Amino acid sequence: MKVPWLTKKSIAAAANRVVADYETKIEHRVQPPVPVENIIERGLGLQLGFADLRKKLNLTDVLGATYVKEGLICADRSLAESQNEGRLCFTLAHEAGHWVLHRDLVVQACRTGRGRAVIFCRVKDARKPLEWQSDYFASCLLMPEEAVKEAFGNCYGSGPLILYNVKSAFNGPVCFDPCVDTWPKIAGLVKEAGGFSNVSKQAMMIRLQDLGLVRNETRVPLSWRESYSLA
Amino acid sequence: MIDQLMTETFGKKLRDLRIQAEVGLRELARLIEKSPGYISDVEQDHVPPPSEDVILKIAAVLNVAKKELLTAARKMDPEISSYVAREPEAADFLRMAQEKKFERKDWDMLTKLAQAAKLGKTDKDDQ
Numbered sequence: 001m002k003v004p005w006l007t008k009k010s011i012a013a014a015a016n017r018v019v020a021d022y023e024t025k026i027e028h029r030v031q032p033p034v035p036v037e038n039i040i041e042r043g044l045g046l047q048l049g050f051a052d053l054r055k056k057l058n059l060t061d062v063l064g065a066t067y068v069k070e071g072l073i074c075a076d077r078s079l080a081e082s083q084n085e086g087r088l089c090f091t092l093a094h095e096a097g098h099w100v101l102h103r104d105l106v107v108q109a110c111r112t113g114r115g116r117a118v119i120f121c122r123v124k125d126a127r128k129p130l131e132w133q134s135d136y137f138a139s140c141l142l143m144p145e146e147a148v149k150e151a152f153g154n155c156y157g158s159g160p161l162i163l164y165n166v167k168s169a170f171n172g173p174v175c176f177d178p179c180v181d182t183w184p185k186i187a188g189l190v191k192e193a194g195g196f197s198n199v200s201k202q203a204m205m206i207r208l209q210d211l212g213l214v215r216n217e218t219r220v221p222l223s224w225r226e227s228y229s230l231a
Numbered sequence: 232m233i234d235q236l237m238t239e240t241f242g243k244k245l246r247d248l249r250i251q252a253e254v255g256l257r258e259l260a261r262l263i264e265k266s267p268g269y270i271s272d273v274e275q276d277h278v279p280p281p282s283e284d285v286i287l288k289i290a291a292v293l294n295v296a297k298k299e300l301l302t303a304a305r306k307m308d309p310e311i312s313s314y315v316a317r318e319p320e321a322a323d324f325l326r327m328a329q330e331k332k333f334e335r336k337d338w339d340m341l342t343k344l345a346q347a348a349k350l351g352k353t354d355k356d357d358q
Binding site: 035037038041042047048049050051052072077080081 | 246250253255256257266267268271274275
């Protein structure tokens with residue numbers, strides 16, 4: 001299946017439209033945490049399910065699936081039972097992204113016999129265009145630009161936060177200097193300030209960087225693995 | 232309406248009622264102390280409808296008439312089952328109705344007759 005290039009702007013616009021349509025339906029504004037399950041069921045009119053995809057497909061790294069013909073979005077059952085709200089909601093928002101951005105492609109591929117009417121999402125495929133586009137959609141859906149900017153502004157003011165150092169010079173609970181190893185604290189503060197309780201700190205930090213609110217000038221990448229111990 | 236009742240699965244009925252009640256799938260699962268995976272399986276008719284007790288819990292959470300869900304699940308209200316068990320004549324009557332192949336119009340007629348004859352006790356009689 002050939003996936004056309006989509007700009008970040010067009011993906012963000014698609015996510016904003018989904019939220020706007022849902023707001024029209026429910027007749028009030030959506031505030032973070034963005035209710036992704038309600039958006040899927042009531043906004044997009046799709047079925048939501050939690051299936052044992054890993055067992056069913058015999059794949060250990062599958063997180064979710066979008067069944068285009070059935071209008072069904074599924075997350076792996078383990079995500080619903082793990083109490084990891086951020087991971088589950090991101091997966092659901094990601095699948096909603098496939099529905100919004102890619103369902104016509106899937107239908108077309110099925111018609112020409114070049115694909116199946118289902119998209120399975122695996123960790124190993126994260127860098128493929130189809131998956132990247134849905135990840136970006138999920139990020140925009142769960143963390144709308146204006147809401148993130150407002151929360152960030154309440155914590156750090158209007159300018160971008162530039163990380164010049166790798167390690168913090170301070171170790172106490174009071175001192176806080178922005179550097180690479182304190183990124184979970186930065187993301188955590190913005191999350192709390194904006195009420196983004198259904199996104200992970202990692203997802204928030206990626207969004208902050210994408211919006212130009214945090215810039216890492218150290219050439220040392222932020223370590224997501226460390227986030228588990230620091231978050 | 233009757234045709235709809237006969238063709239609509241329990242899973243679809245539950246899902247429609249849950250969405251109408253604006254209760255999320257995970258929220259329902261939490262409130263009735265079941266796993267989201269189980270509720271998902273029920274809604275997609277991958278497993279049979281839950282037991283009567285669970286259906287009554289769901290009806291209470293969604294604030295819908297228990298009859299609606301019990302009918303969709305082809306299950307009997309536990310209060311009715313226990314009434315029939317306590318009143319052997321009621322069981323005999325139902326047996327007769329089954330043998331005579333009573334249809335919906337027969338039950339409608341019987342209901343009207345019972346009301347006209349003022350059979351049974353009213354709340355007033357109990358006071």
